[in-house]
Amino acid sequence: MPAPRHNRPKLRAAVILFLLVAVFVADTVTKFEIAIAVFYILIILLAIGYMSTRGVILLAGLCVGLTGLSLLLSRHGSFEAGLMNCGISIAAIATTTYLVLKTVAAQASAFEAQAQMVRVARLTSLGALTASIAHEVNQPLAAIATSGGACRRWLDRDPPNIDKARQAVDRIVHDANRAGDVITRVRSLAKSEPLHREALNLNDTIGEAIAIAQNETERNNIILHLSLAEDLPQVLVDRVQILQVVGNLLLNAIEAMHVMPTFKRELEITTFQEDRDRIAFTVTDSGVGIKPAALDHLFEAFWTTKEGGMGIGLSISRSFVEAHGGQIAVTSTPRMGATFRVSLPVAERNLA
Numbered sequence: 049m050p051a052p053r054h055n056r057p058k059l060r061a062a063v064i065l066f067l068l069v070a071v072f073v074a075d076t077v078t079k080f081e082i083a084i085a086v087f088y089i090l091i092i093l094l095a096i097g098y099m100s101t102r103g104v105i106l107l108a109g110l111c112v113g114l115t116g117l118s119l120l121l122s123r124h125g126s127f128e129a130g131l132m133n134c135g136i137s138i139a140a141i142a143t144t145t146y147l148v149l150k151t152v153a154a155q156a157s158a159f160e161a162q163a164q165m166v167r168v169a170r171l172t173s174l175g176a177l178t179a180s181i182a183h184e185v186n187q188p189l190a191a192i193a194t195s196g197g198a199c200r201r202w203l204d205r206d207p208p209n210i211d212k213a214r215q216a217v218d219r220i221v222h223d224a225n226r227a228g229d230v231i232t233r234v235r236s237l238a239k240s241e242p243l244h245r246e247a248l249n250l251n252d253t254i255g256e257a258i259a260i261a262q263n264e265t266e267r268n269n270i271i272l273h274l275s276l277a278e279d280l281p282q283v284l285v286d287r288v289q290i291l292q293v294v295g296n297l298l299l300n301a302i303e304a305m306h307v308m309p310t311f312k313r314e315l316e317i318t319t320f321q322e323d324r325d326r327i328a329f330t331v332t333d334s335g336v337g338i339k340p341a342a343l344d345h346l347f348e349a350f351w352t353t354k355e356g357g358m359g360i361g362l363s364i365s366r367s368f369v370e371a372h373g374g375q376i377a378v379t380s381t382p383r384m385g386a387t388f389r390v391s392l393p394v395a396e397r398n399l400a
């Protein structure tokens with residue numbers, strides 16, 4: 049039980065003592081028929097929150113004892129009625145003490161459970177935040193390592209190829225900045241900060257994400273089909289977040305095609321105007337597809353079917369899309385691939 053908060057403790061102690069004496073004297077000098085002793089209940093109620101559980105029980109015992117003593121000392125009225133009133137008063141004191149202490153204990157454990165829930169929620173969101181950052185910086189970090197290796201090879205040549213080495217260093221700087229941007233975006237998502245919006249052409253952002261994933265698509269012999277609508281209205285979005293969403297979908301698509309024979313690895317990306325207020329893009333792969341039972345869990349944090357997977361990519365992508373007022377959905381035929389569709393509201397000034 050948390051330590052009771054003392055509110056003007058000396059005054060309360062004085063009141064309790066005064067009432068104790070007053071009730072005892074009144075109970076002793078009045079007739080047996082008048083059950084003054086029930087007023088000991090008031091004293092118990094006053095002591096709650098001021099005394100410890102043990103203190104309240106001792107006080108209740110004292111009240112019971114004083115009730116009995118008054119019965120012995122009283123001289124007026126029928127002793128039988130006094131005995132009955134004494135029994136009633138003692139029962140009332142005991143019941144009140146029991147009920148009040150039980151309520152206080154229940155309140156304390158509810159309070160403790162609530163504090164525990166807050167601690168768990170904080171840990172969970174901290175865990176999700178850490179996992180999200182780790183997940184999202186993985187790609188730029190891998191790119192930095194690749195460019196670093198390339199840079200060293202250009203420098204080790206005889207004679208060293210300074211131009212190529214410089215290009216590799218430029219890529220390192222670019223990817224390091226990207227990693228920094230990504231961390232900022234994930235942190236601001238966790239803190240519900242406003243988005244860094246800018247008016248963009250979705251096709252350009254998709255082109256940028258494809259360029260980032262180019263190494264992976266080439267290494268995995270993936271054939272890419274693009275069907276990008278012309279004259280799309282602009283979207284008012286956080287470029288870094290949308291890049292992350294497309295990047296995560298591309299990565300999942302590539303991973304879903306790992307087990308397919310090379311000639312069956314096809315990736316299609318489309319953009320189109322969904323209706324007057326929204327534009328959309330889809331990412332379709334020819335990979336393993338998704339079982340119907342799995343569709344319900346796909347976007348949950350830490351849900352994964354991959355050995356080395358974190359199960360974070362889709363959950364953070366959905367958070368990013370929804371922060372933009374958009375939606376993300378999936379359709380799939382098992383063993384025939386999957387299509388992820390993301391729709392985003394168009395920038396308001398294009399709606400006039």
Ligand SMILES: Nc1ncnc2c1ncn2[C@@H]1O[C@H](COP(=O)(O)OP(=O)(O)OP(=O)(O)O)[C@@H](O)[C@H]1O
Nearest residue numbers: 300301304337352353354357358359360361362386
């Ligand atoms: N294109 C896809 N085809 C088939 N299954 C997919 C596809 N995209 C996602 N999935 C399924 O959804 C699960 C969750 O995807 P998500 O990107 O959230 O996590 P992950 O890829 O498993 O791990 P990571 O956090 O490293 O990205 C995957 O484990 C996979 O089972």
Ligand SMILES: [Mg+2]
Nearest residue numbers: 299300361362
């Ligand atoms: Mg993933």
